[in-house]
Amino acid sequence: NTNTAAYGNTFNLGNALYTGINNDNMFIENIDGADVEDAIKTRMKGEARFLRAYYHWILVQGWHEVPMRTSSFKDVNKSAMAATSHAEALKWIISEMEACVDMVDNSDYDKSPSFVKKNTVMGILARVYLWSAGYPNNGGKADYEKAAFWANKVITSGKHKLNPDYEDIWKKMASDQYETTYNESIWE
Numbered sequence: 001n002t003n004t005a006a007y008g009n010t011f012n013l014g015n016a017l018y019t020g021i022n023n024d025n026m027f028i029e030n031i032d033g034a035d036v037e038d039a040i041k042t043r044m045k046g047e048a049r050f051l052r053a054y055y056h057w058i059l060v061q062g063w064h065e066v067p068m069r070t071s072s073f074k075d076v077n078k079s080a081m082a083a084t085s086h087a088e089a090l091k092w093i094i095s096e097m098e099a100c101v102d103m104v105d106n107s108d109y110d111k112s113p114s115f116v117k118k119n120t121v122m123g124i125l126a127r128v129y130l131w132s133a134g135y136p137n138n139g140g141k142a143d144y145e146k147a148a149f150w151a152n153k154v155i156t157s158g159k160h161k162l163n164p165d166y167e168d169i170w171k172k173m174a175s176d177q178y179e180t181t182y183n184e185s186i187w188e
């Protein structure tokens with residue numbers, strides 16, 4: 001209980017998350033001008049929007065009420081922002097993640113779980129709803145049902161199974177290999 005905002009690791013984590021958020025915001029604001037197929041733009045924008053929402057969720061878990069940065073940082077004189085209420089932040093995070101579900105790729109999942117895929121978004125969305133269901137947001141039964149809905153979507157996708165060889169999971173990770181038979185890891 002001795003951590004403060006001045007503690008290096010605490011400051012560095014928040015700083016890294018807001019740097020990621022700003023990078024995502026700049027990408028989202030500029031991708032439409034790129035000479036890339038629309039389907040690729042949509043996928044990439046979905047990945048960036050999901051990551052931006054995910055970084056905000058990590059901040060909300062750690063600091064409860066934080067400034068929500070939904071556009072890129074442009075003016076150092078306007079850098080101070082008021083914190084967004086916990087409930088409003090969760091509402092935005094959930095809305096943003098739900099919008100990303102059908103934007104990200106779902107066809108080449110087995111080739112690389114390091115990319116944000118549809119099951120990644122749905123799995124994390126289930127976790128956000130679980131967080132929202134409990135204290136202090138108290139979303140209750142409705143949020144628990146939404147968590148179950150998204151978790152069930154991951155299960156019924158049939159893309160993931162438990163690897164019966166527990167040691168194999170760690171051997172593959174240690175040798176920097178993706179385990180593509182069971183795809184137990186949804187996101188790495």
